[in-house]
Amino acid sequence: MSERPLELAWLRIFEAVGRLGGLTRAAQELGLSQPAVSYTVRMLEEQLGTPLLMRGHRGSTLTPAGETLHRAAAGAVAELDGAARAIRRMSRRPVVRLFTDYGFASFWMMPRVAAFRLVRPDTEVHVIASAAAEPSGDDAEDVAVLFGTRSDFPANAVQLLxxxxxxxxxxxxxxxxxxxxxxxxxxxxxxxxxxxxxxxxxxxxxxxxxxxxxxxxxxxxxxxxxxxxxxxxxxxxxxxxxxxxxxxxxxxxxxxxxxxxxxxxxxADHGYWLRPGPDPSPAARDLIDWIEREVKADAGPTRFGKPAK
Structure with a gap:
């Protein structure tokens, strides 16, 4: 039996065959023909010199050798997919989601978005404006600017206005x-x-x-x-x-x-409060710092940045 390294084109195919328990189902998931999947498995068995599947009318099951290989294939596919996702995130521009109401979005944030872009030209700001007092489950936010009183907000919230x-x-x-x-x-x-x-x-x-x-x-x-x-x-x-x-x-x-x-x-105890989301990213932290600086500049020497109690 040859000791040369295995070719890796089979990796995702064999992972799907073992996970789904059949050549046909694997072919359907991967968008391939059943003969193409079957051929790949046979070539793999020839390279290893041992059966990997026990084929039957109701599908296929893994042999002990097939189970060993499938565990390795499944782990490798998961790790490679995770690495691919990480690489794609690295190549994308950072996105910061700001949840607020229509008034703050229209009259405070939108006229200033261009100024923030000068500070972070690589960052996209998604402003999620709503009449709701709080984000819904679908409105995940990195930063929230909400109207209310001190008791409505956690200790890390800062009053802006x-x-x-x-x-x-x-x-x-x-x-x-x-x-x-x-x-x-x-x-x-x-x-x-x-x-x-x-x-x-x-x-x-x-x-x-x-x-x-x-x-x-x-x-x-x-x-x-x-x-x-x-x-x-x-x-x-x-x-x-x-x-x-x-x-x-x-x-x-x-x-x-x-x-x-x-x-x-x-x-004085009512107004707009800035509430950071959990574990803000560097881009979100930059947006928070920028908003606070802008409000402080607008207010001049007056009181600003009172923490919630």
Whole structure:
């Protein structure tokens, strides 16, 4: 019997034959013809000088020699497949998944994605925006930026933005209704509402009127919308007055697209919190550090980065 090394083209075929218990089933799984699989096994038996299969009408079973070879083949196939997966991951660009709500995704993250690409040009950022308070089983995340209060988050979460709202509208709408001179007229104009659950996590117009003491007159022309992006678009389109969240509408206030009307309302223990996923990758850690730096730069010397308690 020859002692020369075995050719390895048979490896995956024989692994499938032994695992599936038959030539036909192995051929079907591998996309080969049954004669091709049978020929490969026969050539292997000739090289080894011993039968590897006991063939029968209902399939094939491994001989003792076949079992020995199959254990080696199965281990080798598994190790090679694992190595192939690792190599493919090495060749792919790193991907970081950020889970957040529509407001943060649209008004904070998306305008800044290009800036992060300058920091990590090799990294893809997948922003998963949802109205849900938490990711579902299908929304695995490396980083989450979520709205809530301190008790909602683990100790390693960092508060990015305190909840601070101010009434905002388009400049033409403000001028038409005299809101700049008399903000108490807010109670008599159409209001734009962000739809929420029976127990909302964020401020609503009822909270603002209760805190400021302004009177709310009856109005049938209010508008409720299911995402914050639509609320802001409606305000820009002069459809009414919206509550503007600090950190989200700063750009629109800076460029004059929106103007602030009336006093702000602050709730320091509420706001947006950054929660790292389990075992963040280097790319995820870079995204976390970058988000924190960006928020700190926006806030200037004010308080930032309070850990959850």
């Amino acid at each position: 305190e909840e601070k709202v101010v009434p905002v509208c388009g400049p033409r709408f403000a001028a038409r209704h005299g809101l700049a001179e008399q903000p108490m007229r807010i109670g008599a104009v159409p209001l734009l509402h962000l739809e929420s659950t029976p127990r909302p996590r964020w401020f609503g117009w009822g909270d603002w009127f209760a805190a400021t003491g302004f009177a709310r007159g009856p109005s049938a022309s209010d508008l409720s919308l299911n995402t914050y992006g639509l609320v802001v678009q409606a305000a820009i389109a002069d459809q009414g007055v919206a509550l503007g969240w600090s950190g989200l509408i700063d750009g629109a206030l800076a460029d004059g697209t929106l103007v602030a009307i009336g006093p702000p309302l602050l709730r």
